[in-house]
Amino acid sequence: MYFQSLDDKTECVGVYCGGKLHFDNIPDGLTRTWRYTGSIRDDKIEYAWLYASGKNLVQACPPEYEKELKTCIKKMEAFYKSFKIAKINMREHCIFDLIPEDALMDFCEVKNKVTEYIFATCKKPDNYDFLNMSYKLLHKIREQELNIDSSDCRSLFTSTNNRLGLQKIMAGNKFIDYNLFGTVTGRLATYPASFPMLTMKKDFRRIIKPHNDWFLSLDYNGAEVRTVLSLLGHSQPNEDIHAWNMANIFNTSQYSDTGMNLDRDTAKSLFFGWLYNPESEVIKSDLYDRDNIIDKYYIDGFVNTIFGREIEVDRRRALSYIVQSTTSDLVIERAVEIDKFLKDKKSFVSHIVHDEIAIDLSDEDRDLVPVIKDIFSNNKLDNFMVNLSAGKNYLDLEELKL
Numbered sequence: 001m002y003f004q005s006l007d008d009k010t011e012c013v014g015v016y017c018g019g020k021l022h023f024d025n026i027p028d029g030l031t032r033t034w035r036y037t038g039s040i041r042d043d044k045i046e047y048a049w050l051y052a053s054g055k056n057l058v059q060a061c062p063p064e065y066e067k068e069l070k071t072c073i074k075k076m077e078a079f080y081k082s083f084k085i086a087k088i089n090m091r092e093h094c095i096f097d098l099i100p101e102d103a104l105m106d107f108c109e110v111k112n113k114v115t116e117y118i119f120a121t122c123k124k125p126d127n128y129d130f131l132n133m134s135y136k137l138l139h140k141i142r143e144q145e146l147n148i149d150s151s152d153c154r155s156l157f158t159s160t161n162n163r164l165g166l167q168k169i170m171a172g173n174k175f176i177d178y179n180l181f182g183t184v185t186g187r188l189a190t191y192p193a194s195f196p197m198l199t200m201k202k203d204f205r206r207i208i209k210p211h212n213d214w215f216l217s218l219d220y221n222g223a224e225v226r227t228v229l230s231l232l233g234h235s236q237p238n239e240d241i242h243a244w245n246m247a248n249i250f251n252t253s254q255y256s257d258t259g260m261n262l263d264r265d266t267a268k269s270l271f272f273g274w275l276y277n278p279e280s281e282v283i284k285s286d287l288y289d290r291d292n293i294i295d296k297y298y299i300d301g302f303v304n305t306i307f308g309r310e311i312e313v314d315r316r317r318a319l320s321y322i323v324q325s326t327t328s329d330l331v332i333e334r335a336v337e338i339d340k341f342l343k344d345k346k347s348f349v350s351h352i353v354h355d356e357i358a359i360d361l362s363d364e365d366r367d368l369v370p371v372i373k374d375i376f377s378n379n380k381l382d383n384f385m386v387n388l389s390a391g392k393n394y395l396d397l398e399e400l401k402l
Contacts, residue, residue: 002115003030003040004108010038010143012094016108021101034115036132038139048118050131054181061114069114072107079103091175127308130329131180133336138178138188140339141351146174146195147209156203166204169196176351184311185325188332188352197351205395212346212362214390216369217397218376219356220331221385225271227327230381231293238385242268249285276320290319297322305329306380330379331355337375341368358394370402 003017014023017030030040034057035049052060061069079099083090088098096104125131148170150156157163176197182189190198208215220226222241229236237244246267274280278290297304298318303311305322307329313321335357339349346362357376361369369388377386389397 001027001029002032002112003027004033004111004115005037005039006096006104006108007039007094008035008037008139009091009094012096013039014094014096015040016105016112019105019109021096021105023096032115032119034111036135036139038136038143046119047132047135048115048122050128050135051122051124052118053125054179057111057114060118062117065110065113065117068110072103072110075103076107125308126310130307130333134332135180137332137336137339137349138180141349142175142177144175144348144350146176146350147211148174148207149209150207153206156206162201162203165201166207169200169204170207172196178352184313185321185328186307186309186332187324187328187354198353203395206393208394209392210350210360212360214361214363214366214392215350215394215397216347216359216361216372216400217356217387217389217391218359218373219354219387220327221387222268223327223331223355223384224275224323226384227323227330227381228275228288228293231297231322231326232287232289234287236382236384240264241385242271245271249283249287275323278316278319293322294318307333326381327355330381331357334376334379338372341372341375361390369400373402 001017003015006012006014006016006021013026014021015026015030016022017027026040030042030045032046032048033040034047036045036047048060049055057069058066058073076099080090083098150166150170153166156166173193173195175195177191177194179189179191180186182191188198190196225241225245226236242264246262246264250262250267250270270282274283274288294315298315301312301314303309303313303318303321303325305311305325307326309325309329311321311325331352331354335349335352338357338359342348342359342365345365345368347365347368348360350358350360352358359372373386373388377383388400388402390400391397
């Protein structure tokens with residue numbers, strides 16, 4: 001049974017199906033809709049938006065419904081414009097309490113038509129299940145208002161540029177709205193109206209405070225390097241990966257003869273210079289065999305990752321796409337598992353930044369930290385070394401040793 005949720009907020013429960021609006025008695029047997037909203041959580045429901053690889057309604061709409069859809073969208077935009085003028089906070093209201101039922105029904109009917117068209121014409125993605133569980137977590141994060149507090153950050157306001165930047169951030173959205181399809185590799189991006197968690201100046205992180213007692217930060221030590229090793233079938237060094245590379249890859253006569261100062265940072269720079277430059281021959285060890293990875297995961301012009309992603313790219317960029325995409329999906333998949341573990345706990349997944357997961361941690365859950373670390377460490381490829389830190393804001397995090 002095709003249906004459409006009337007609002008994208010979890011607490012606003014209402015659906016359109018069978019030509020009617022339903023609020024109190026939601027029909028059984030709902031199976032297909034445009035997009036997950038949080039209000040209807042049956043695991044059997046399929047989402048056309050994922051089949052359409054994140055296209056919006058206009059992009060996914062067939063020509064025969066274009067006029068009808070644009071008319072409905074224009075009407076909905078007029079409503080939203082009036083709400084903005086009236087300074088109505090849409091996060092505090094359910095959309096079906098503000099928009100006339102006939103307008104809602106017209107819009108939902110054409111959404112049903114587009115939804116049916118997508119299911120009839122699009123192949124189910126190989127990574128559908130992964131995308132589905134990922135988006136449900138990102139939707140959950142989007143509904144969590146960040147705790148923004150600059151009262152102890154006066155030093156940040158002494159610079160004019162900092163002051164203007166912080167004022168803009170603090171006047172904006174306090175919710176992180178991740179774009180699951182924002183990059184070709186699957187690495188998370190955010191929508192323009194989102195809180196700028198991925199792009200804000202690092203010093204500004206001090207204004208982000210936990211709702212509970214601590215921020216617990218987990219990130220992989222040398223995530224992409226470890227991904228390369230695993231994809232090549234090698235075991236993981238149980239030490240800092242760049243120090244290990246310095247000792248085992250770069251600290252040989254062919255490098256020492258150059259007079260190069262081979263410290264950790266140099267080893268790190270050398271590795272990534274090699275990884276993202278196909279012409280680089282700075283690594284001559286058989287341990288890191290680029291062609292081995294490319295031959296295994298790059299077929300007929302497409303990267304095919306262990307998470308079922310298929311990405312069209314030229315051979316020159318294939319290795320970087322394989323590594324970036326795989327690493328990003330490893331982190332998201334671990335975030336989903338940590339979120340499941342924290343169900344019914346006070347602590348929760350606050351946000352994801354590249355290969356880092358930030359937990360808003362309650363003191364009453366601090367005994368769970370070793371388990372959370374293990375969940376993050378034991379990913380689909382191997383057991384990766386984890387950097388663990390904690391603090392009272394998102395900037396001042398100190399190393400945590402268990």
